[in-house]
Amino acid sequence: MDAPLNTTHVLQVRGLTKRFGGLTAVKNLSLDLRPGEIFGLIGPNGSGKSTAMKAIMGIERPSEGEVVFEGENLAGLPAHKIARKGFGMVFQHSRPLNRQTVLENIMVALLPDSLFMLFADKALTDRAKWIAERVGLAEVMDRRPPTLPFADLRRLELAKAIARDPKVVLVDEPFAGLTLAEVGTFSELIRSFRDEGRAVLLVDHNVKSVAALVDRVLAMYLGEEIVTGRADDVMRNETVRRVYLGGAIETSARPETSFEDSVPLLQVENVSVHYGKAQALENVSIHIHQGEFVSIVGLNGAGKTTLFNTISGLLPYNGEIVRAGEKLRGMTPARIARSGIVQCPESRELFGEMSVRENLDLGGQHLSDQDKDAQMAWLFELFPILKERQNQMAQTLSGGEQQMLAIGRALMMKPKILILDEPTLGLAPVILEQLSKALEKLRQTTPITLLLGEQNVTFALPHADRVYVLEHARIVWEGDPGRFAEEAGTGYL
Amino acid sequence: MADFFKSRLFWISLIVVVIASTLPLYVSGYILGLLTVAYYFGVFAMAWDLLFGFAGEVNFGPTFLIGVGAYTAGILNNEYGWSVYLCIVLGALAAVIAGFVLALPALRVRGPYFGLTTLVAVLILQNFIVVFAELTGGEIGLTIPDVITINAGVNYWIALGFMTISAIILYGLSQSPVGLVLQASGQDPVQAGALGFNIVKHKLAAFVVSAFFSGLSGALLVFYFGTASVGTVVDVAVGVNVIVAAVLGGRRTVLGAALGAIFLIVAGEFLRPTGELATFIVSAVALLVVLFFPGGFLGAALSREARS
Numbered sequence: 112m113d114a115p116l117n118t119t120h121v122l123q124v125r126g127l128t129k130r131f132g133g134l135t136a137v138k139n140l141s142l143d144l145r146p147g148e149i150f151g152l153i154g155p156n157g158s159g160k161s162t163a164m165k166a167i168m169g170i171e172r173p174s175e176g177e178v179v180f181e182g183e184n185l186a187g188l189p190a191h192k193i194a195r196k197g198f199g200m201v202f203q204h205s206r207p208l209n210r211q212t213v214l215e216n217i218m219v220a221l222l223p224d225s226l227f228m229l230f231a232d233k234a235l236t237d238r239a240k241w242i243a244e245r246v247g248l249a250e251v252m253d254r255r256p257p258t259l260p261f262a263d264l265r266r267l268e269l270a271k272a273i274a275r276d277p278k279v280v281l282v283d284e285p286f287a288g289l290t291l292a293e294v295g296t297f298s299e300l301i302r303s304f305r306d307e308g309r310a311v312l313l314v315d316h317n318v319k320s321v322a323a324l325v326d327r328v329l330a331m332y333l334g335e336e337i338v339t340g341r342a343d344d345v346m347r348n349e350t351v352r353r354v355y356l357g358g359a360i361e362t363s364a365r366p367e368t369s370f371e372d373s374v375p376l377l378q379v380e381n382v383s384v385h386y387g388k389a390q391a392l393e394n395v396s397i398h399i400h401q402g403e404f405v406s407i408v409g410l411n412g413a414g415k416t417t418l419f420n421t422i423s424g425l426l427p428y429n430g431e432i433v434r435a436g437e438k439l440r441g442m443t444p445a446r447i448a449r450s451g452i453v454q455c456p457e458s459r460e461l462f463g464e465m466s467v468r469e470n471l472d473l474g475g476q477h478l479s480d481q482d483k484d485a486q487m488a489w490l491f492e493l494f495p496i497l498k499e500r501q502n503q504m505a506q507t508l509s510g511g512e513q514q515m516l517a518i519g520r521a522l523m524m525k526p527k528i529l530i531l532d533e534p535t536l537g538l539a540p541v542i543l544e545q546l547s548k549a550l551e552k553l554r555q556t557t558p559i560t561l562l563l564g565e566q567n568v569t570f571a572l573p574h575a576d577r578v579y580v581l582e583h584a585r586i587v588w589e590g591d592p593g594r595f596a597e598e599a600g601t602g603y604l
Numbered sequence: 605m606a607d608f609f610k611s612r613l614f615w616i617s618l619i620v621v622v623i624a625s626t627l628p629l630y631v632s633g634y635i636l637g638l639l640t641v642a643y644y645f646g647v648f649a650m651a652w653d654l655l656f657g658f659a660g661e662v663n664f665g666p667t668f669l670i671g672v673g674a675y676t677a678g679i680l681n682n683e684y685g686w687s688v689y690l691c692i693v694l695g696a697l698a699a700v701i702a703g704f705v706l707a708l709p710a711l712r713v714r715g716p717y718f719g720l721t722t723l724v725a726v727l728i729l730q731n732f733i734v735v736f737a738e739l740t741g742g743e744i745g746l747t748i749p750d751v752i753t754i755n756a757g758v759n760y761w762i763a764l765g766f767m768t769i770s771a772i773i774l775y776g777l778s779q780s781p782v783g784l785v786l787q788a789s790g791q792d793p794v795q796a797g798a799l800g801f802n803i804v805k806h807k808l809a810a811f812v813v814s815a816f817f818s819g820l821s822g823a824l825l826v827f828y829f830g831t832a833s834v835g836t837v838v839d840v841a842v843g844v845n846v847i848v849a850a851v852l853g854g855r856r857t858v859l860g861a862a863l864g865a866i867f868l869i870v871a872g873e874f875l876r877p878t879g880e881l882a883t884f885i886v887s888a889v890a891l892l893v894v895l896f897f898p899g900g901f902l903g904a905a906l907s908r909e910a911r912s
Contacts, residue, residue: 168798169797170794170797170798189797189802190794190797190798191796191797191798191799191800191801191802191803194797194798194799194800195800198798199798200795200798202794202795202798205792205795206791206792206795208784208787208788208791210856211784215784218781218784219781219784219785219788219799220799222781222784222785222801224785224800224801224802224805225782226782226805226806226809227782228780228781228782229776229777229780229781229782230780230781231781271799274799275800
């Protein structure tokens, strides 16, 4: 904004659009990057930010628009050509070569795209060593990746991305899975890329986590730009606040004391889960009463899905999960689901080539015909659109209808505890309203217990009797939804 | 590279090859003949491992490449009486061309479809051989007028030499910068692309190299047997044996594949007295290794070293 006018842009993205079939993931996105600038591309899960980054890098071919690098339009070129022009990308998940050393892994990134490079020369080795030192891997460069801690594997990704001295560095979720101390070190590293004159594009979920690092931020929602500006301006922006925090949220929480069971229906006690070296849950304890609606709020990667999968019996864990006095450990996922804890996963997992009706029938397979018909009739009242679409193939439904079908199929199992993982992912506001009404109806007319995982606070709060905030694998706040905005809300911008 | 000459693997391989080369001095022609076939099989398996272990592509039709090489060499010799060596070279070239033509479209499809394409190629070749029986000898097989030599010892040395040279080239290639890029492309194609590597180009090159060694080995085998038949160089079952050998020996090791092939053939022969049970026992061992030691013989040893 207030940078000197004579700095030229190294990258200009103009009208970038990416469609997947009927879904427009990125709509007419434009942004400029100057050399020596850190630019944040921010948006909630499903907002299209990662797709935008992949389209810039050429991993996804843009449907429309231009990606102009130093005056040349690169849109439509394959990733390897764009990389050779001067782009480097830091991936969130890495799969290093496990039989090669760290140094050799870095050397791979330095090799030319040639079939005749049969011997690596010394200059290459020296350059790889220099890069290893540069990102703090000097101590471990002769070790093999399987023996490294998680943070060093992330450093290796940084090393590979900057190996060929790119002018533009794209970073996907720079701090995912790192401890607070490591976040500090990595911020320094990314700043040093800027100081070397590189343009850095960061993709992350919320402004706060990258506010201290970025020069400018573009916030996006449902594939479109909301606003671009300095981090604090963006955080103050009305629309951004509404997307992340919702406007004036009306909550209708029932106090915890109003639930009659003295021992909660479901208790998760000190549960920890690891994925290899990354800790996905750390001593998480939550409880839910019979008939209570509890929301777990947390950003992408905080551990919500891991928590739900652990409850559903899909992951090994330390700690205990107790339901009505009975430990769930050792029960198969199928038995847990049959016993009434039903998860409706984030990815929906519909049977795309079966009809709506068949999907629902599968959910109600263990019911008697009479019960099944009754449950189906009740369900069609809850989601009238499913009745109309009965004979349509599930994969031809819109995103919102698919979500309703996924919830409907879970409800056909007559769950006692329903777990909804990010039901609002990528859905338009009008659909959210319909889902909202359905949840309200469930709360008022059925004895069902609900565990809702959301990063969309606007959706999570109105339906919650109680809220937990999950951050970096830990529960950091628990309380009444009415107090959320003032006590925990700032973390969600 | 320099490290390799100091490594244990190098010294062990050297000793094994030296000992193997002295075998004709004191073992029977029967064992030599068995090992000759095993060595050619070893090259099939190593060439296959380059594709599966490094490029990450499962080629269900190794015998397509082997068969094209073998039959081209055999037919040329049978029809035109060209010299054995010219026929062998032309057989290898034919395999390269066939491999290129197959891989170019096949590499564009992802995942299991690549494997299916290669499997269908074998079936097409098999049908072609049966249908054009006048040229190919059909189901009875093609009798080839010339052989390289009838001396069992010399045949053995040729096979051993060929396998050793192939192993040096294939292993060297797999450890070279190109091999590293290939391995990276196989493991994470998206990231390899973002690092600036043309994945299709590298995989295509791997396929061509694999085709060359498969075809060359197939052609040599034909001139050792003096016949070419569907059952020995084309049938899907032969291809499955090549795959089992490579997996048994250890994915991504190249040298392990040769070990696996030798084990498979020698074990099959030693169990011959058990009659029909032989195939069953060998298959059961292979299944157990794949299920419980998916790294294979050499893979298990190498990954233990990597972790220490």
